[in-house]
Amino acid sequence: MTSPTLSIVSELAEIVGPANVLTDLDVTAGYVTDWTGHWRGHTEAVVRPGSTAEVSAVLATCHRLGIRIVPQGGNTGLVGGSIPMEGEIVLSTQRLTRIERVDVVDRTLAAGAGVTVAQAQDAARQHGLDLGIDLASRDSATLGGIVSTNAGGIRMIKNGNTRKQLLGIEAVLSDGRVVTRWKELVKDNVGYDLPGLLAGAEGTLAVITRVLLRLIVPAPRTQVALVAVSTVGDALRLVDRLERAGLTLEAAELMTRTGVDLVRRHHDLRAPLAVDSPLLLLVEVSGQRDTQALLLDILEKAGEAVLDAAVEEGPAPKLWRYRESHTESISAESSTPPVKLDISTPLREIEQFLTTLTPGLTEKFPNVRAVCFGHIADGNLHVNLLDVQENERERVTDFVLRHVTRHDGSISAEHGVGRAKAPWLELGRSPQDIDLMKSIRAAIDPAGLLNPHILPSR
Ligand SMILES: Cc1cc2nc3c(=O)[nH]c(=O)nc-3n(C[C@H](O)[C@H](O)[C@H](O)COP(=O)(O)OP(=O)(O)OC[C@H]3O[C@@H](n4cnc5c(N)ncnc54)[C@H](O)[C@@H]3O)c2cc1C
Incomplete structure (x- = not known):
């Protein structure tokens, strides 16, 4: 295996321009440490191609020299998959940020892999549509990242995971070949589902450069309730009642008192409800009829299962804040x-x-x-x-x-396997299943250059 040297740095600089090959340790520091601070790697260079053609040339060069690559989007992944722990070159999608098109007839968004979830949401919302995926890391997490991890998030209960939103993809294999499946079709059963295979592959099969995502029509109005409950069973029965009453579940999030107390301490927030319950359920619902009246009625009829509740018209950021601030408050604590x-x-x-x-x-x-x-x-x-x-x-x-x-x-x-879960893979998959995954990897990246140390490594 050739180790990255000055010659690879200058070869990469010829492809993407010297300004887009980062080698200064102060500058690369943010690319070699993960969001949690646990995974800290090192790299000779971070390369930032600006087009599919440049990604292809970068990968072909690394392939020729036998140099390993870690693809990286927003670096918000929580399983250490985007970090070059063995000194790999980091291929950042930061410059693949073009929103190409929002198609209001087919309800699709075509965009570069480096576009953030929040930017894609903004683009869709300008046309009265929305992305089916939302998550608290929206300002940094990229479309390539959510596809690669098959992210779930807070709207998964209504819209499904990222794989379900994916209609088309452009990706570059480790030898530089470009694979494109790109049709605005919700029905297209010609052979294997390659976009579906790349979704959740965590950068082990190809570098995704462009994505074609379906868009959803958002509910015109929603209601958000923060509900104090005693048990998980009470929370689930309430969710069940809401759905059976004809309300559409937009989100359903459970929190513990310990978690909410921690968020309150770190954000100087008041107690959200008068009652100190062991659990809090945050639900967002929509419906055809008077949603608020129906929601209040269900909460009232739930009897002792509901200890207290606050209801607000959506998006209700004040109620959501108790949930959305969990991850950063935990890191700070x-x-x-x-x-x-x-x-x-x-x-x-x-x-x-x-x-x-x-x-x-x-x-x-x-x-x-x-x-x-x-x-x-x-x-x-x-x-x-x-x-x-x-x-x-x-x-x-x-x-x-x-x-x-x-x-x-x-x-x-929903976070994937990455490095963090790789040692426990056999708890989730049978030996035959793991073998098959390895065979797929070997067929698509025979030289083992893409993110070699995550998922089942070869
Ligand atoms: C506050 C917070 C809240 C979160 N909430 C959720 C949540 O609700 N649901 C959820 O599922 N996750 C959640 N996450 C995890 C994280 O945001 C997601 O995994 C997200 O999809 C990662 O996107 P990213 O662009 O940051 O990818 P990165 O972290 O950069 O990369 C993640 C993986 O994808 C690969 N990769 C990235 N881009 C590409 C590409 N273009 N081509 C090929 N491989 C690529 C990387 O190699 C790595 O293995 C949260 C994280 C934080 C910090």
Whole structure:
């Protein structure tokens, strides 16, 4: 394996221009450390191509020299997948930022992989449409990133995950060949679903340069309720009642009192409700009829299952703030980079999973604090572990992921595998399944140059 040298730096500079090959350590520092601060790598260079043709030339050059690449979008991923831990070259999509077209008839958006989720949302909203995906990292997370991680987010319950939004893709293979599937068709069954395969591939199969996403028609009005509940079961039954009454669930997020107290401390916020409940459910709903009256009626009829509630017309940023500030407040609070686990279980298991998790953790790791929150209607919880010492990260992770497996769950609901979960892949996939994934990798990137150390490495 050739190590990156001055010659690769000058070859890359010839392709993208010297200003777009970053080598200064102060400048590259932000590209080699992840959002949580746990994953810290190193690189000879960050290369920032400005077009698919430049990405292709960069990859062909690296292929010729046997140089490994880590693709990077907004670097908000939470599993260490975008960090060059072994000194790989970082290929940043930061300059692929062209919004090419919003098609209001076919309801699609065509854009460069480096466009952020917030920029794509703004473009769609100017036409009365919206992106089907939304997440708290929207200002930095890119379209290439959400496709590569198959992100879920807060609107997944209504619109599905990113793969479901993906109609077309342009991507560059590790040898520089460009693959394009680009048709504004919702029905197109000609062979394998290549865009679907690249979605969730975490940069191991190709570098995505352009995406064609379907857009949704947003609900004209929504209502948001923050509801104090005692149990996960009460929260799920309330969600069920809302849907059965004909309301459309736009979002359903569960928080614990511990998490909300932490957010309040870090943002100097008042208690959202008069009652101090162990759990808070945030729901956003829309509907044809008088949504607010119907929502209030359901909350009232829920009896003791609803301890208290606040209802506001959407988008209700003041209510959402308690939920959206969780991730950064947790990072600010923890004395060490938090261990961030993102799991899902079948809905029937999630209450038992959550109520047994904390006592089990406390018994084995008394110094560790757990803050759980997440997209409850998808059975998805973000398990955040604070104050974990470096030498116990692996054991704590192992404890939680085995607990997930006992409840028929997934060790990665939406963040992907990256480096963080790679050692536990066999908890989520059978040996045959892992072998097949390796074969697919070997067929598409035979030299093993793209993000070689994540997912099942070869
Ligand atoms: C505050 C906060 C909230 C979050 N909320 C959610 C949430 O609700 N749901 C959710 O699913 N995630 C969430 N995340 C995680 C993260 O935002 C997503 O995983 C997002 O999709 C990553 O996008 P990115 O552009 O930052 O990708 P990066 O972090 O740069 O990369 C992520 C992975 O994709 C690969 N990659 C990136 N771009 C490309 C490309 N163009 N071609 C090929 N491979 C590429 C990288 O190599 C890496 O493996 C959150 C993160 C934060 C910090």
